[in-house]
Amino acid sequence: MDVPVLSSVIEVLHTRGISEEDLSRQVKALLSFVEIRTNQPIGRYLDTVTAIVVQKLLQDVDSLEGFLNSTSVDVQLGIVANFFNEVAVSEKMNDMVVAIRAGVERIIPGLVSSPVITATRDSRRVEYAVRGPIEQEIDKQEKAWYAELREKLESRGDAVENSDDIIAKFFALREEGFDAQKEFLVGYLIPSFVDGFMERMPIRVNIGNSFPYTRLSPAFIEALEARLLTNDDSGRVHLSLDPLMPYSSSRGLPELAPLVHAKLIERGIAPSDESFEEWIERFVPSNGSSEAIAMAFDVLVEEHDDVVMTGRANYSLYSAQIQRRGANERTVPYEGGEITVESVLKALTPRTRLLIINSPNNPGGYIGKKKLIEVVAEALKINGSKQVTVLFDEAYGGMTFGDKVEDDLPSYMVALCPDQVIAISDSVSKKTGALGVRGGNIYFAGPKNNMSFLKELGIARAIGLCPNTFGQVFQAEALKLGEAALVDxxxxxxxxxxxxxxxxxxxxxxxxxxxxxxxxxxxxxxxxxxxxxxxxxxxxxxxxxxxxxxxxxxxxxxxxxxxxxxxxxxxxxxxxxxxxxxxxxxxxxxxxxx
Ligand SMILES: Cc1ncc(COP(=O)(O)O)c(C=O)c1O
CATH class of the missing domain: 3.90.1150.10 (Aspartate Aminotransferase, domain 1)
Incomplete structure (x- = not known):
């Protein structure tokens, strides 16, 4: 752009009090109009095409003036159509719109020459603190720290034992604790070095810790052994894997759903007069409850919908799912420290599609009380929207300390408002200490006639064929055992x-x-x-x-x-x-x- 044009452009914008951003917004609106009129979205190229058109306007003072002076869309379309013009542009709006859209399509090949392939906008907007920069920092330190340990071990003159073996034993001792690890190293390295070195040992104070945070309960191990091992005639023990090798039904292994169903009837959540065949359409087994929650978001939440989270703080998975879909996160304000009908009403809008209750709570460590359900039920009633699904995340269900007793929140909600659609997600991960087998599920309660999304949910599950069968076996055995499968x-x-x-x-x-x-x-x-x-x-x-x-x-x-x-x-x-x-x-x- 040469200097005289630049200064006249600035003057044109300046005299109208318009910034380049305003201009860009106007152009984008015009291109969006083209998308709608032609019914052909420009999609991910919209911003780039907008920038190209803006640049062209800024390089041509007459066009810019014409664009800004015009009060009619026709004139603006004519100017933009000229930029793309290979065919003579008629004055008919429809022809101009079609010409612009065709012109856009012609320039797209020129926009895809960069070898850097970018992720979608939906995925780019997701942040996930739990596996974010802090974990990456510790990853980096861990690599350096273990490299130093190896170097020290290998520089010992009298080494008899292989340093790989020593490191493996040391690593496994994390489960015993810091002191056991330190004592072990003193057997190999000079104590004065070990002191300072251990003070720098990276420690992950996070659930992604790659050792079991607790051992499975003995009763649970026994049940799994009985389920997965068989003896042949000669007394040899075999893994009996055959039933677990095919894909299961997308509704899970035949043994799983009836156990969940029975438990929900017992809790007063599943209607006892609904047949199992009817009921199972409400049930989706999953690879961990995170996948179940993701599927619920898939079928219930889209761009510009609202999701209300009832905790003071809320597990980052929900935010990630909200961001992924371009929805809005709304939190209850907790003025005065308590949750009240008024505070829930401040978070609810006519656009609310999901309201999430997580108890026992991550990260808060508290358990929800019946009062919470009363407050939420009342607020939902006043708000009046029937489009809200209340999601109970029971990933830590049953995991309480000392004499603390959980109220059965979903069961209370069903009793208080039987017409409310609710979802309950469950997981074998935390309560049994079996995180990696990825066993979870979600179940929907309330009037089935009001759940047209169940069909799409079934399809969402079927696309993934089935959740892993081991996770399902773990869930089934845990359900059979009840409390005996719980971590200590x-x-x-x-x-x-x-x-x-x-x-x-x-x-x-x-x-x-x-x-x-x-x-x-x-x-x-x-x-x-x-x-x-x-x-x-x-x-x-x-x-x-x-x-x-x-x-x-x-x-x-x-x-x-x-x-x-x-x-x-x-x-x-x-x-x-x-x-x-x-x-x-x-x-x-x-x-x-x-
Ligand atoms: C509150 C909450 N919900 C759900 C999950 C998902 O766990 P999983 O996918 O193992 O069931 C987690 C895991 O940290 C969690 O903290």
């Missing part, structure tokens, strides 16, 4: 107690024991003030970089302002590891106080 919550409580005791010694940190689930959500407002670190994300990164452990920043659990004063710790690491974490955290705080 009292052992986890002991670990949590140690952690809380240590965390309370960190300046500026407040923490309450969790009522259920696997996390404590620390209040670090005071610590932020003492150290001048102003966001939870920065605090989490500093702790990772300087104290070598990875936690999740509170801001990763939704936009509630209070979340940025929090961070999440898992409670289940071995006691000596929890002590080491407390030590490192306290030392970091003291070192960084202003």
């Amino acid at each position: 919550m009292s052992a986890l409580q002991d670990r949590m107690d140690v952690l809380i005791d240590k965390l309370r010694q960190v300046p500026g940190v407040k923490v309450e024991p969790a009522e259920g689930g696997l996390y404590v959500f620390l209040d670090v407002k005071g610590l932020k003030g003492l150290t001048g670190v102003d966001t939870s994300a920065k605090l989490a990164m500093r702790l990772a970089e300087e104290s070598h452990f990875s936690i999740v920043n509170g801001s990763g659990f939704g936009g509630h302002p209070d979340n940025d004063n929090r961070i999440r710790f898992v409670v289940f690491l071995p006691e000596s590891t929890n002590k080491e974490l407390g030590r490192r955290f306290k030392e970091w705080a003291e070192r960084n106080m202003k």
Whole structure:
């Protein structure tokens, strides 16, 4: 663009008080009009084509003036059509629109010459704090730390044992805890080196910890052995895999759905007068409950819909699913600290499609009470929309500490408002400690006539053929055993107690024991003030970089302002590891106080 044109363009825009962005918006609106009139979306190229047209306008003062002066769409279309013109443009609106659309199609091949293939807009807008930059930092440290360990082991003159074996044994000892690992290393390396070296050992204080956070219950192991092993005539033990090798039905292995059905009848959630064949259309087994929740989002939530989350903080999976679909996340404001009908009403809109209740709660550690259901039911009634599905995420169902008792929230909701459509997602992951087998499911309750989405849900499941059969077996055996399959919550409580005791010694940190689930959500407002670190994300990164452990920043659990004063710790690491974490955290705080 030469200088005289540039200055006249600026003048034209300036005298009309219009910015380049305003112009871009007008052009985009015109191109959107073309899309609608021709019924041919420009799709992912819309922004680029808009930018090209804007550039052309900015290079031609007469066109720009004409474009801005015109009050009629026809004139604007004529100007834009001219830019694409290979055919003579008539004055008829329809011809111009068709010519512009054809012109757009002709320039698209020129826009696809870059070898860099970008992800879709939908996937690009997803952030997921739980597996975000902090975990990546710890990954990086872990690689370097283990490389240093290998080097040290290999530089020993008297080495008899292979360093790979030593590292493998050391790694496995994470399950025993920090002290056991340290003691083990002292058997190979100079103690004075081990002290400092272990202080730098990266620790993941996250559920993605790649060792079982707790062993399966003995009764559960026995049940799985009985299910998966057989003896032949000579007494040899075999894995009996044949029934699990084909795809199962998309509704799961024949044994699974009846067990879920029976349990839901017992809880008063499934109608006892509905036949099993009718009922099963409400049921979808899945690879973990995350997949089930994703499928529910798939069929219920689209761009510009609203999703209401009832927690003060909410598990990042929901935000990711909301972002993925271009929907809006709305949280209950919790003014005065309590959830009330008024506060839920502030979050609900006519566009609300899902309302999520997660108890026991990740990351909050609390369990929902009946009162919550009363409040939500009343707010839904006042709001009046019949398009809301209430999703109960029971990933941590049954996992309570001490004498804390869970109310059966979905069951209460069915009793209070039988006409409400609800969904319940369940998982074998956390409650049995079998995360990797990916067993989960979702079930819909309420008037089936109002659930036209069940057909699409069935298709969504069928596209994935079936959830993995091992996950289904784990679910079935866990359901048969009931509480006996549950992880040992009292052992986890002991670990949590140690952690809380240590965390309370960190300046500026407040923490309450969790009522259920696997996390404590620390209040670090005071610590932020003492150290001048102003966001939870920065605090989490500093702790990772300087104290070598990875936690999740509170801001990763939704936009509630209070979340940025929090961070999440898992409670289940071995006691000596929890002590080491407390030590490192306290030392970091003291070192960084202003
Ligand atoms: C609240 C909540 N819901 C659902 C899930 C999904 O777990 P899974 O896919 O293993 O069932 C998780 C996992 O962390 C969770 O914390």
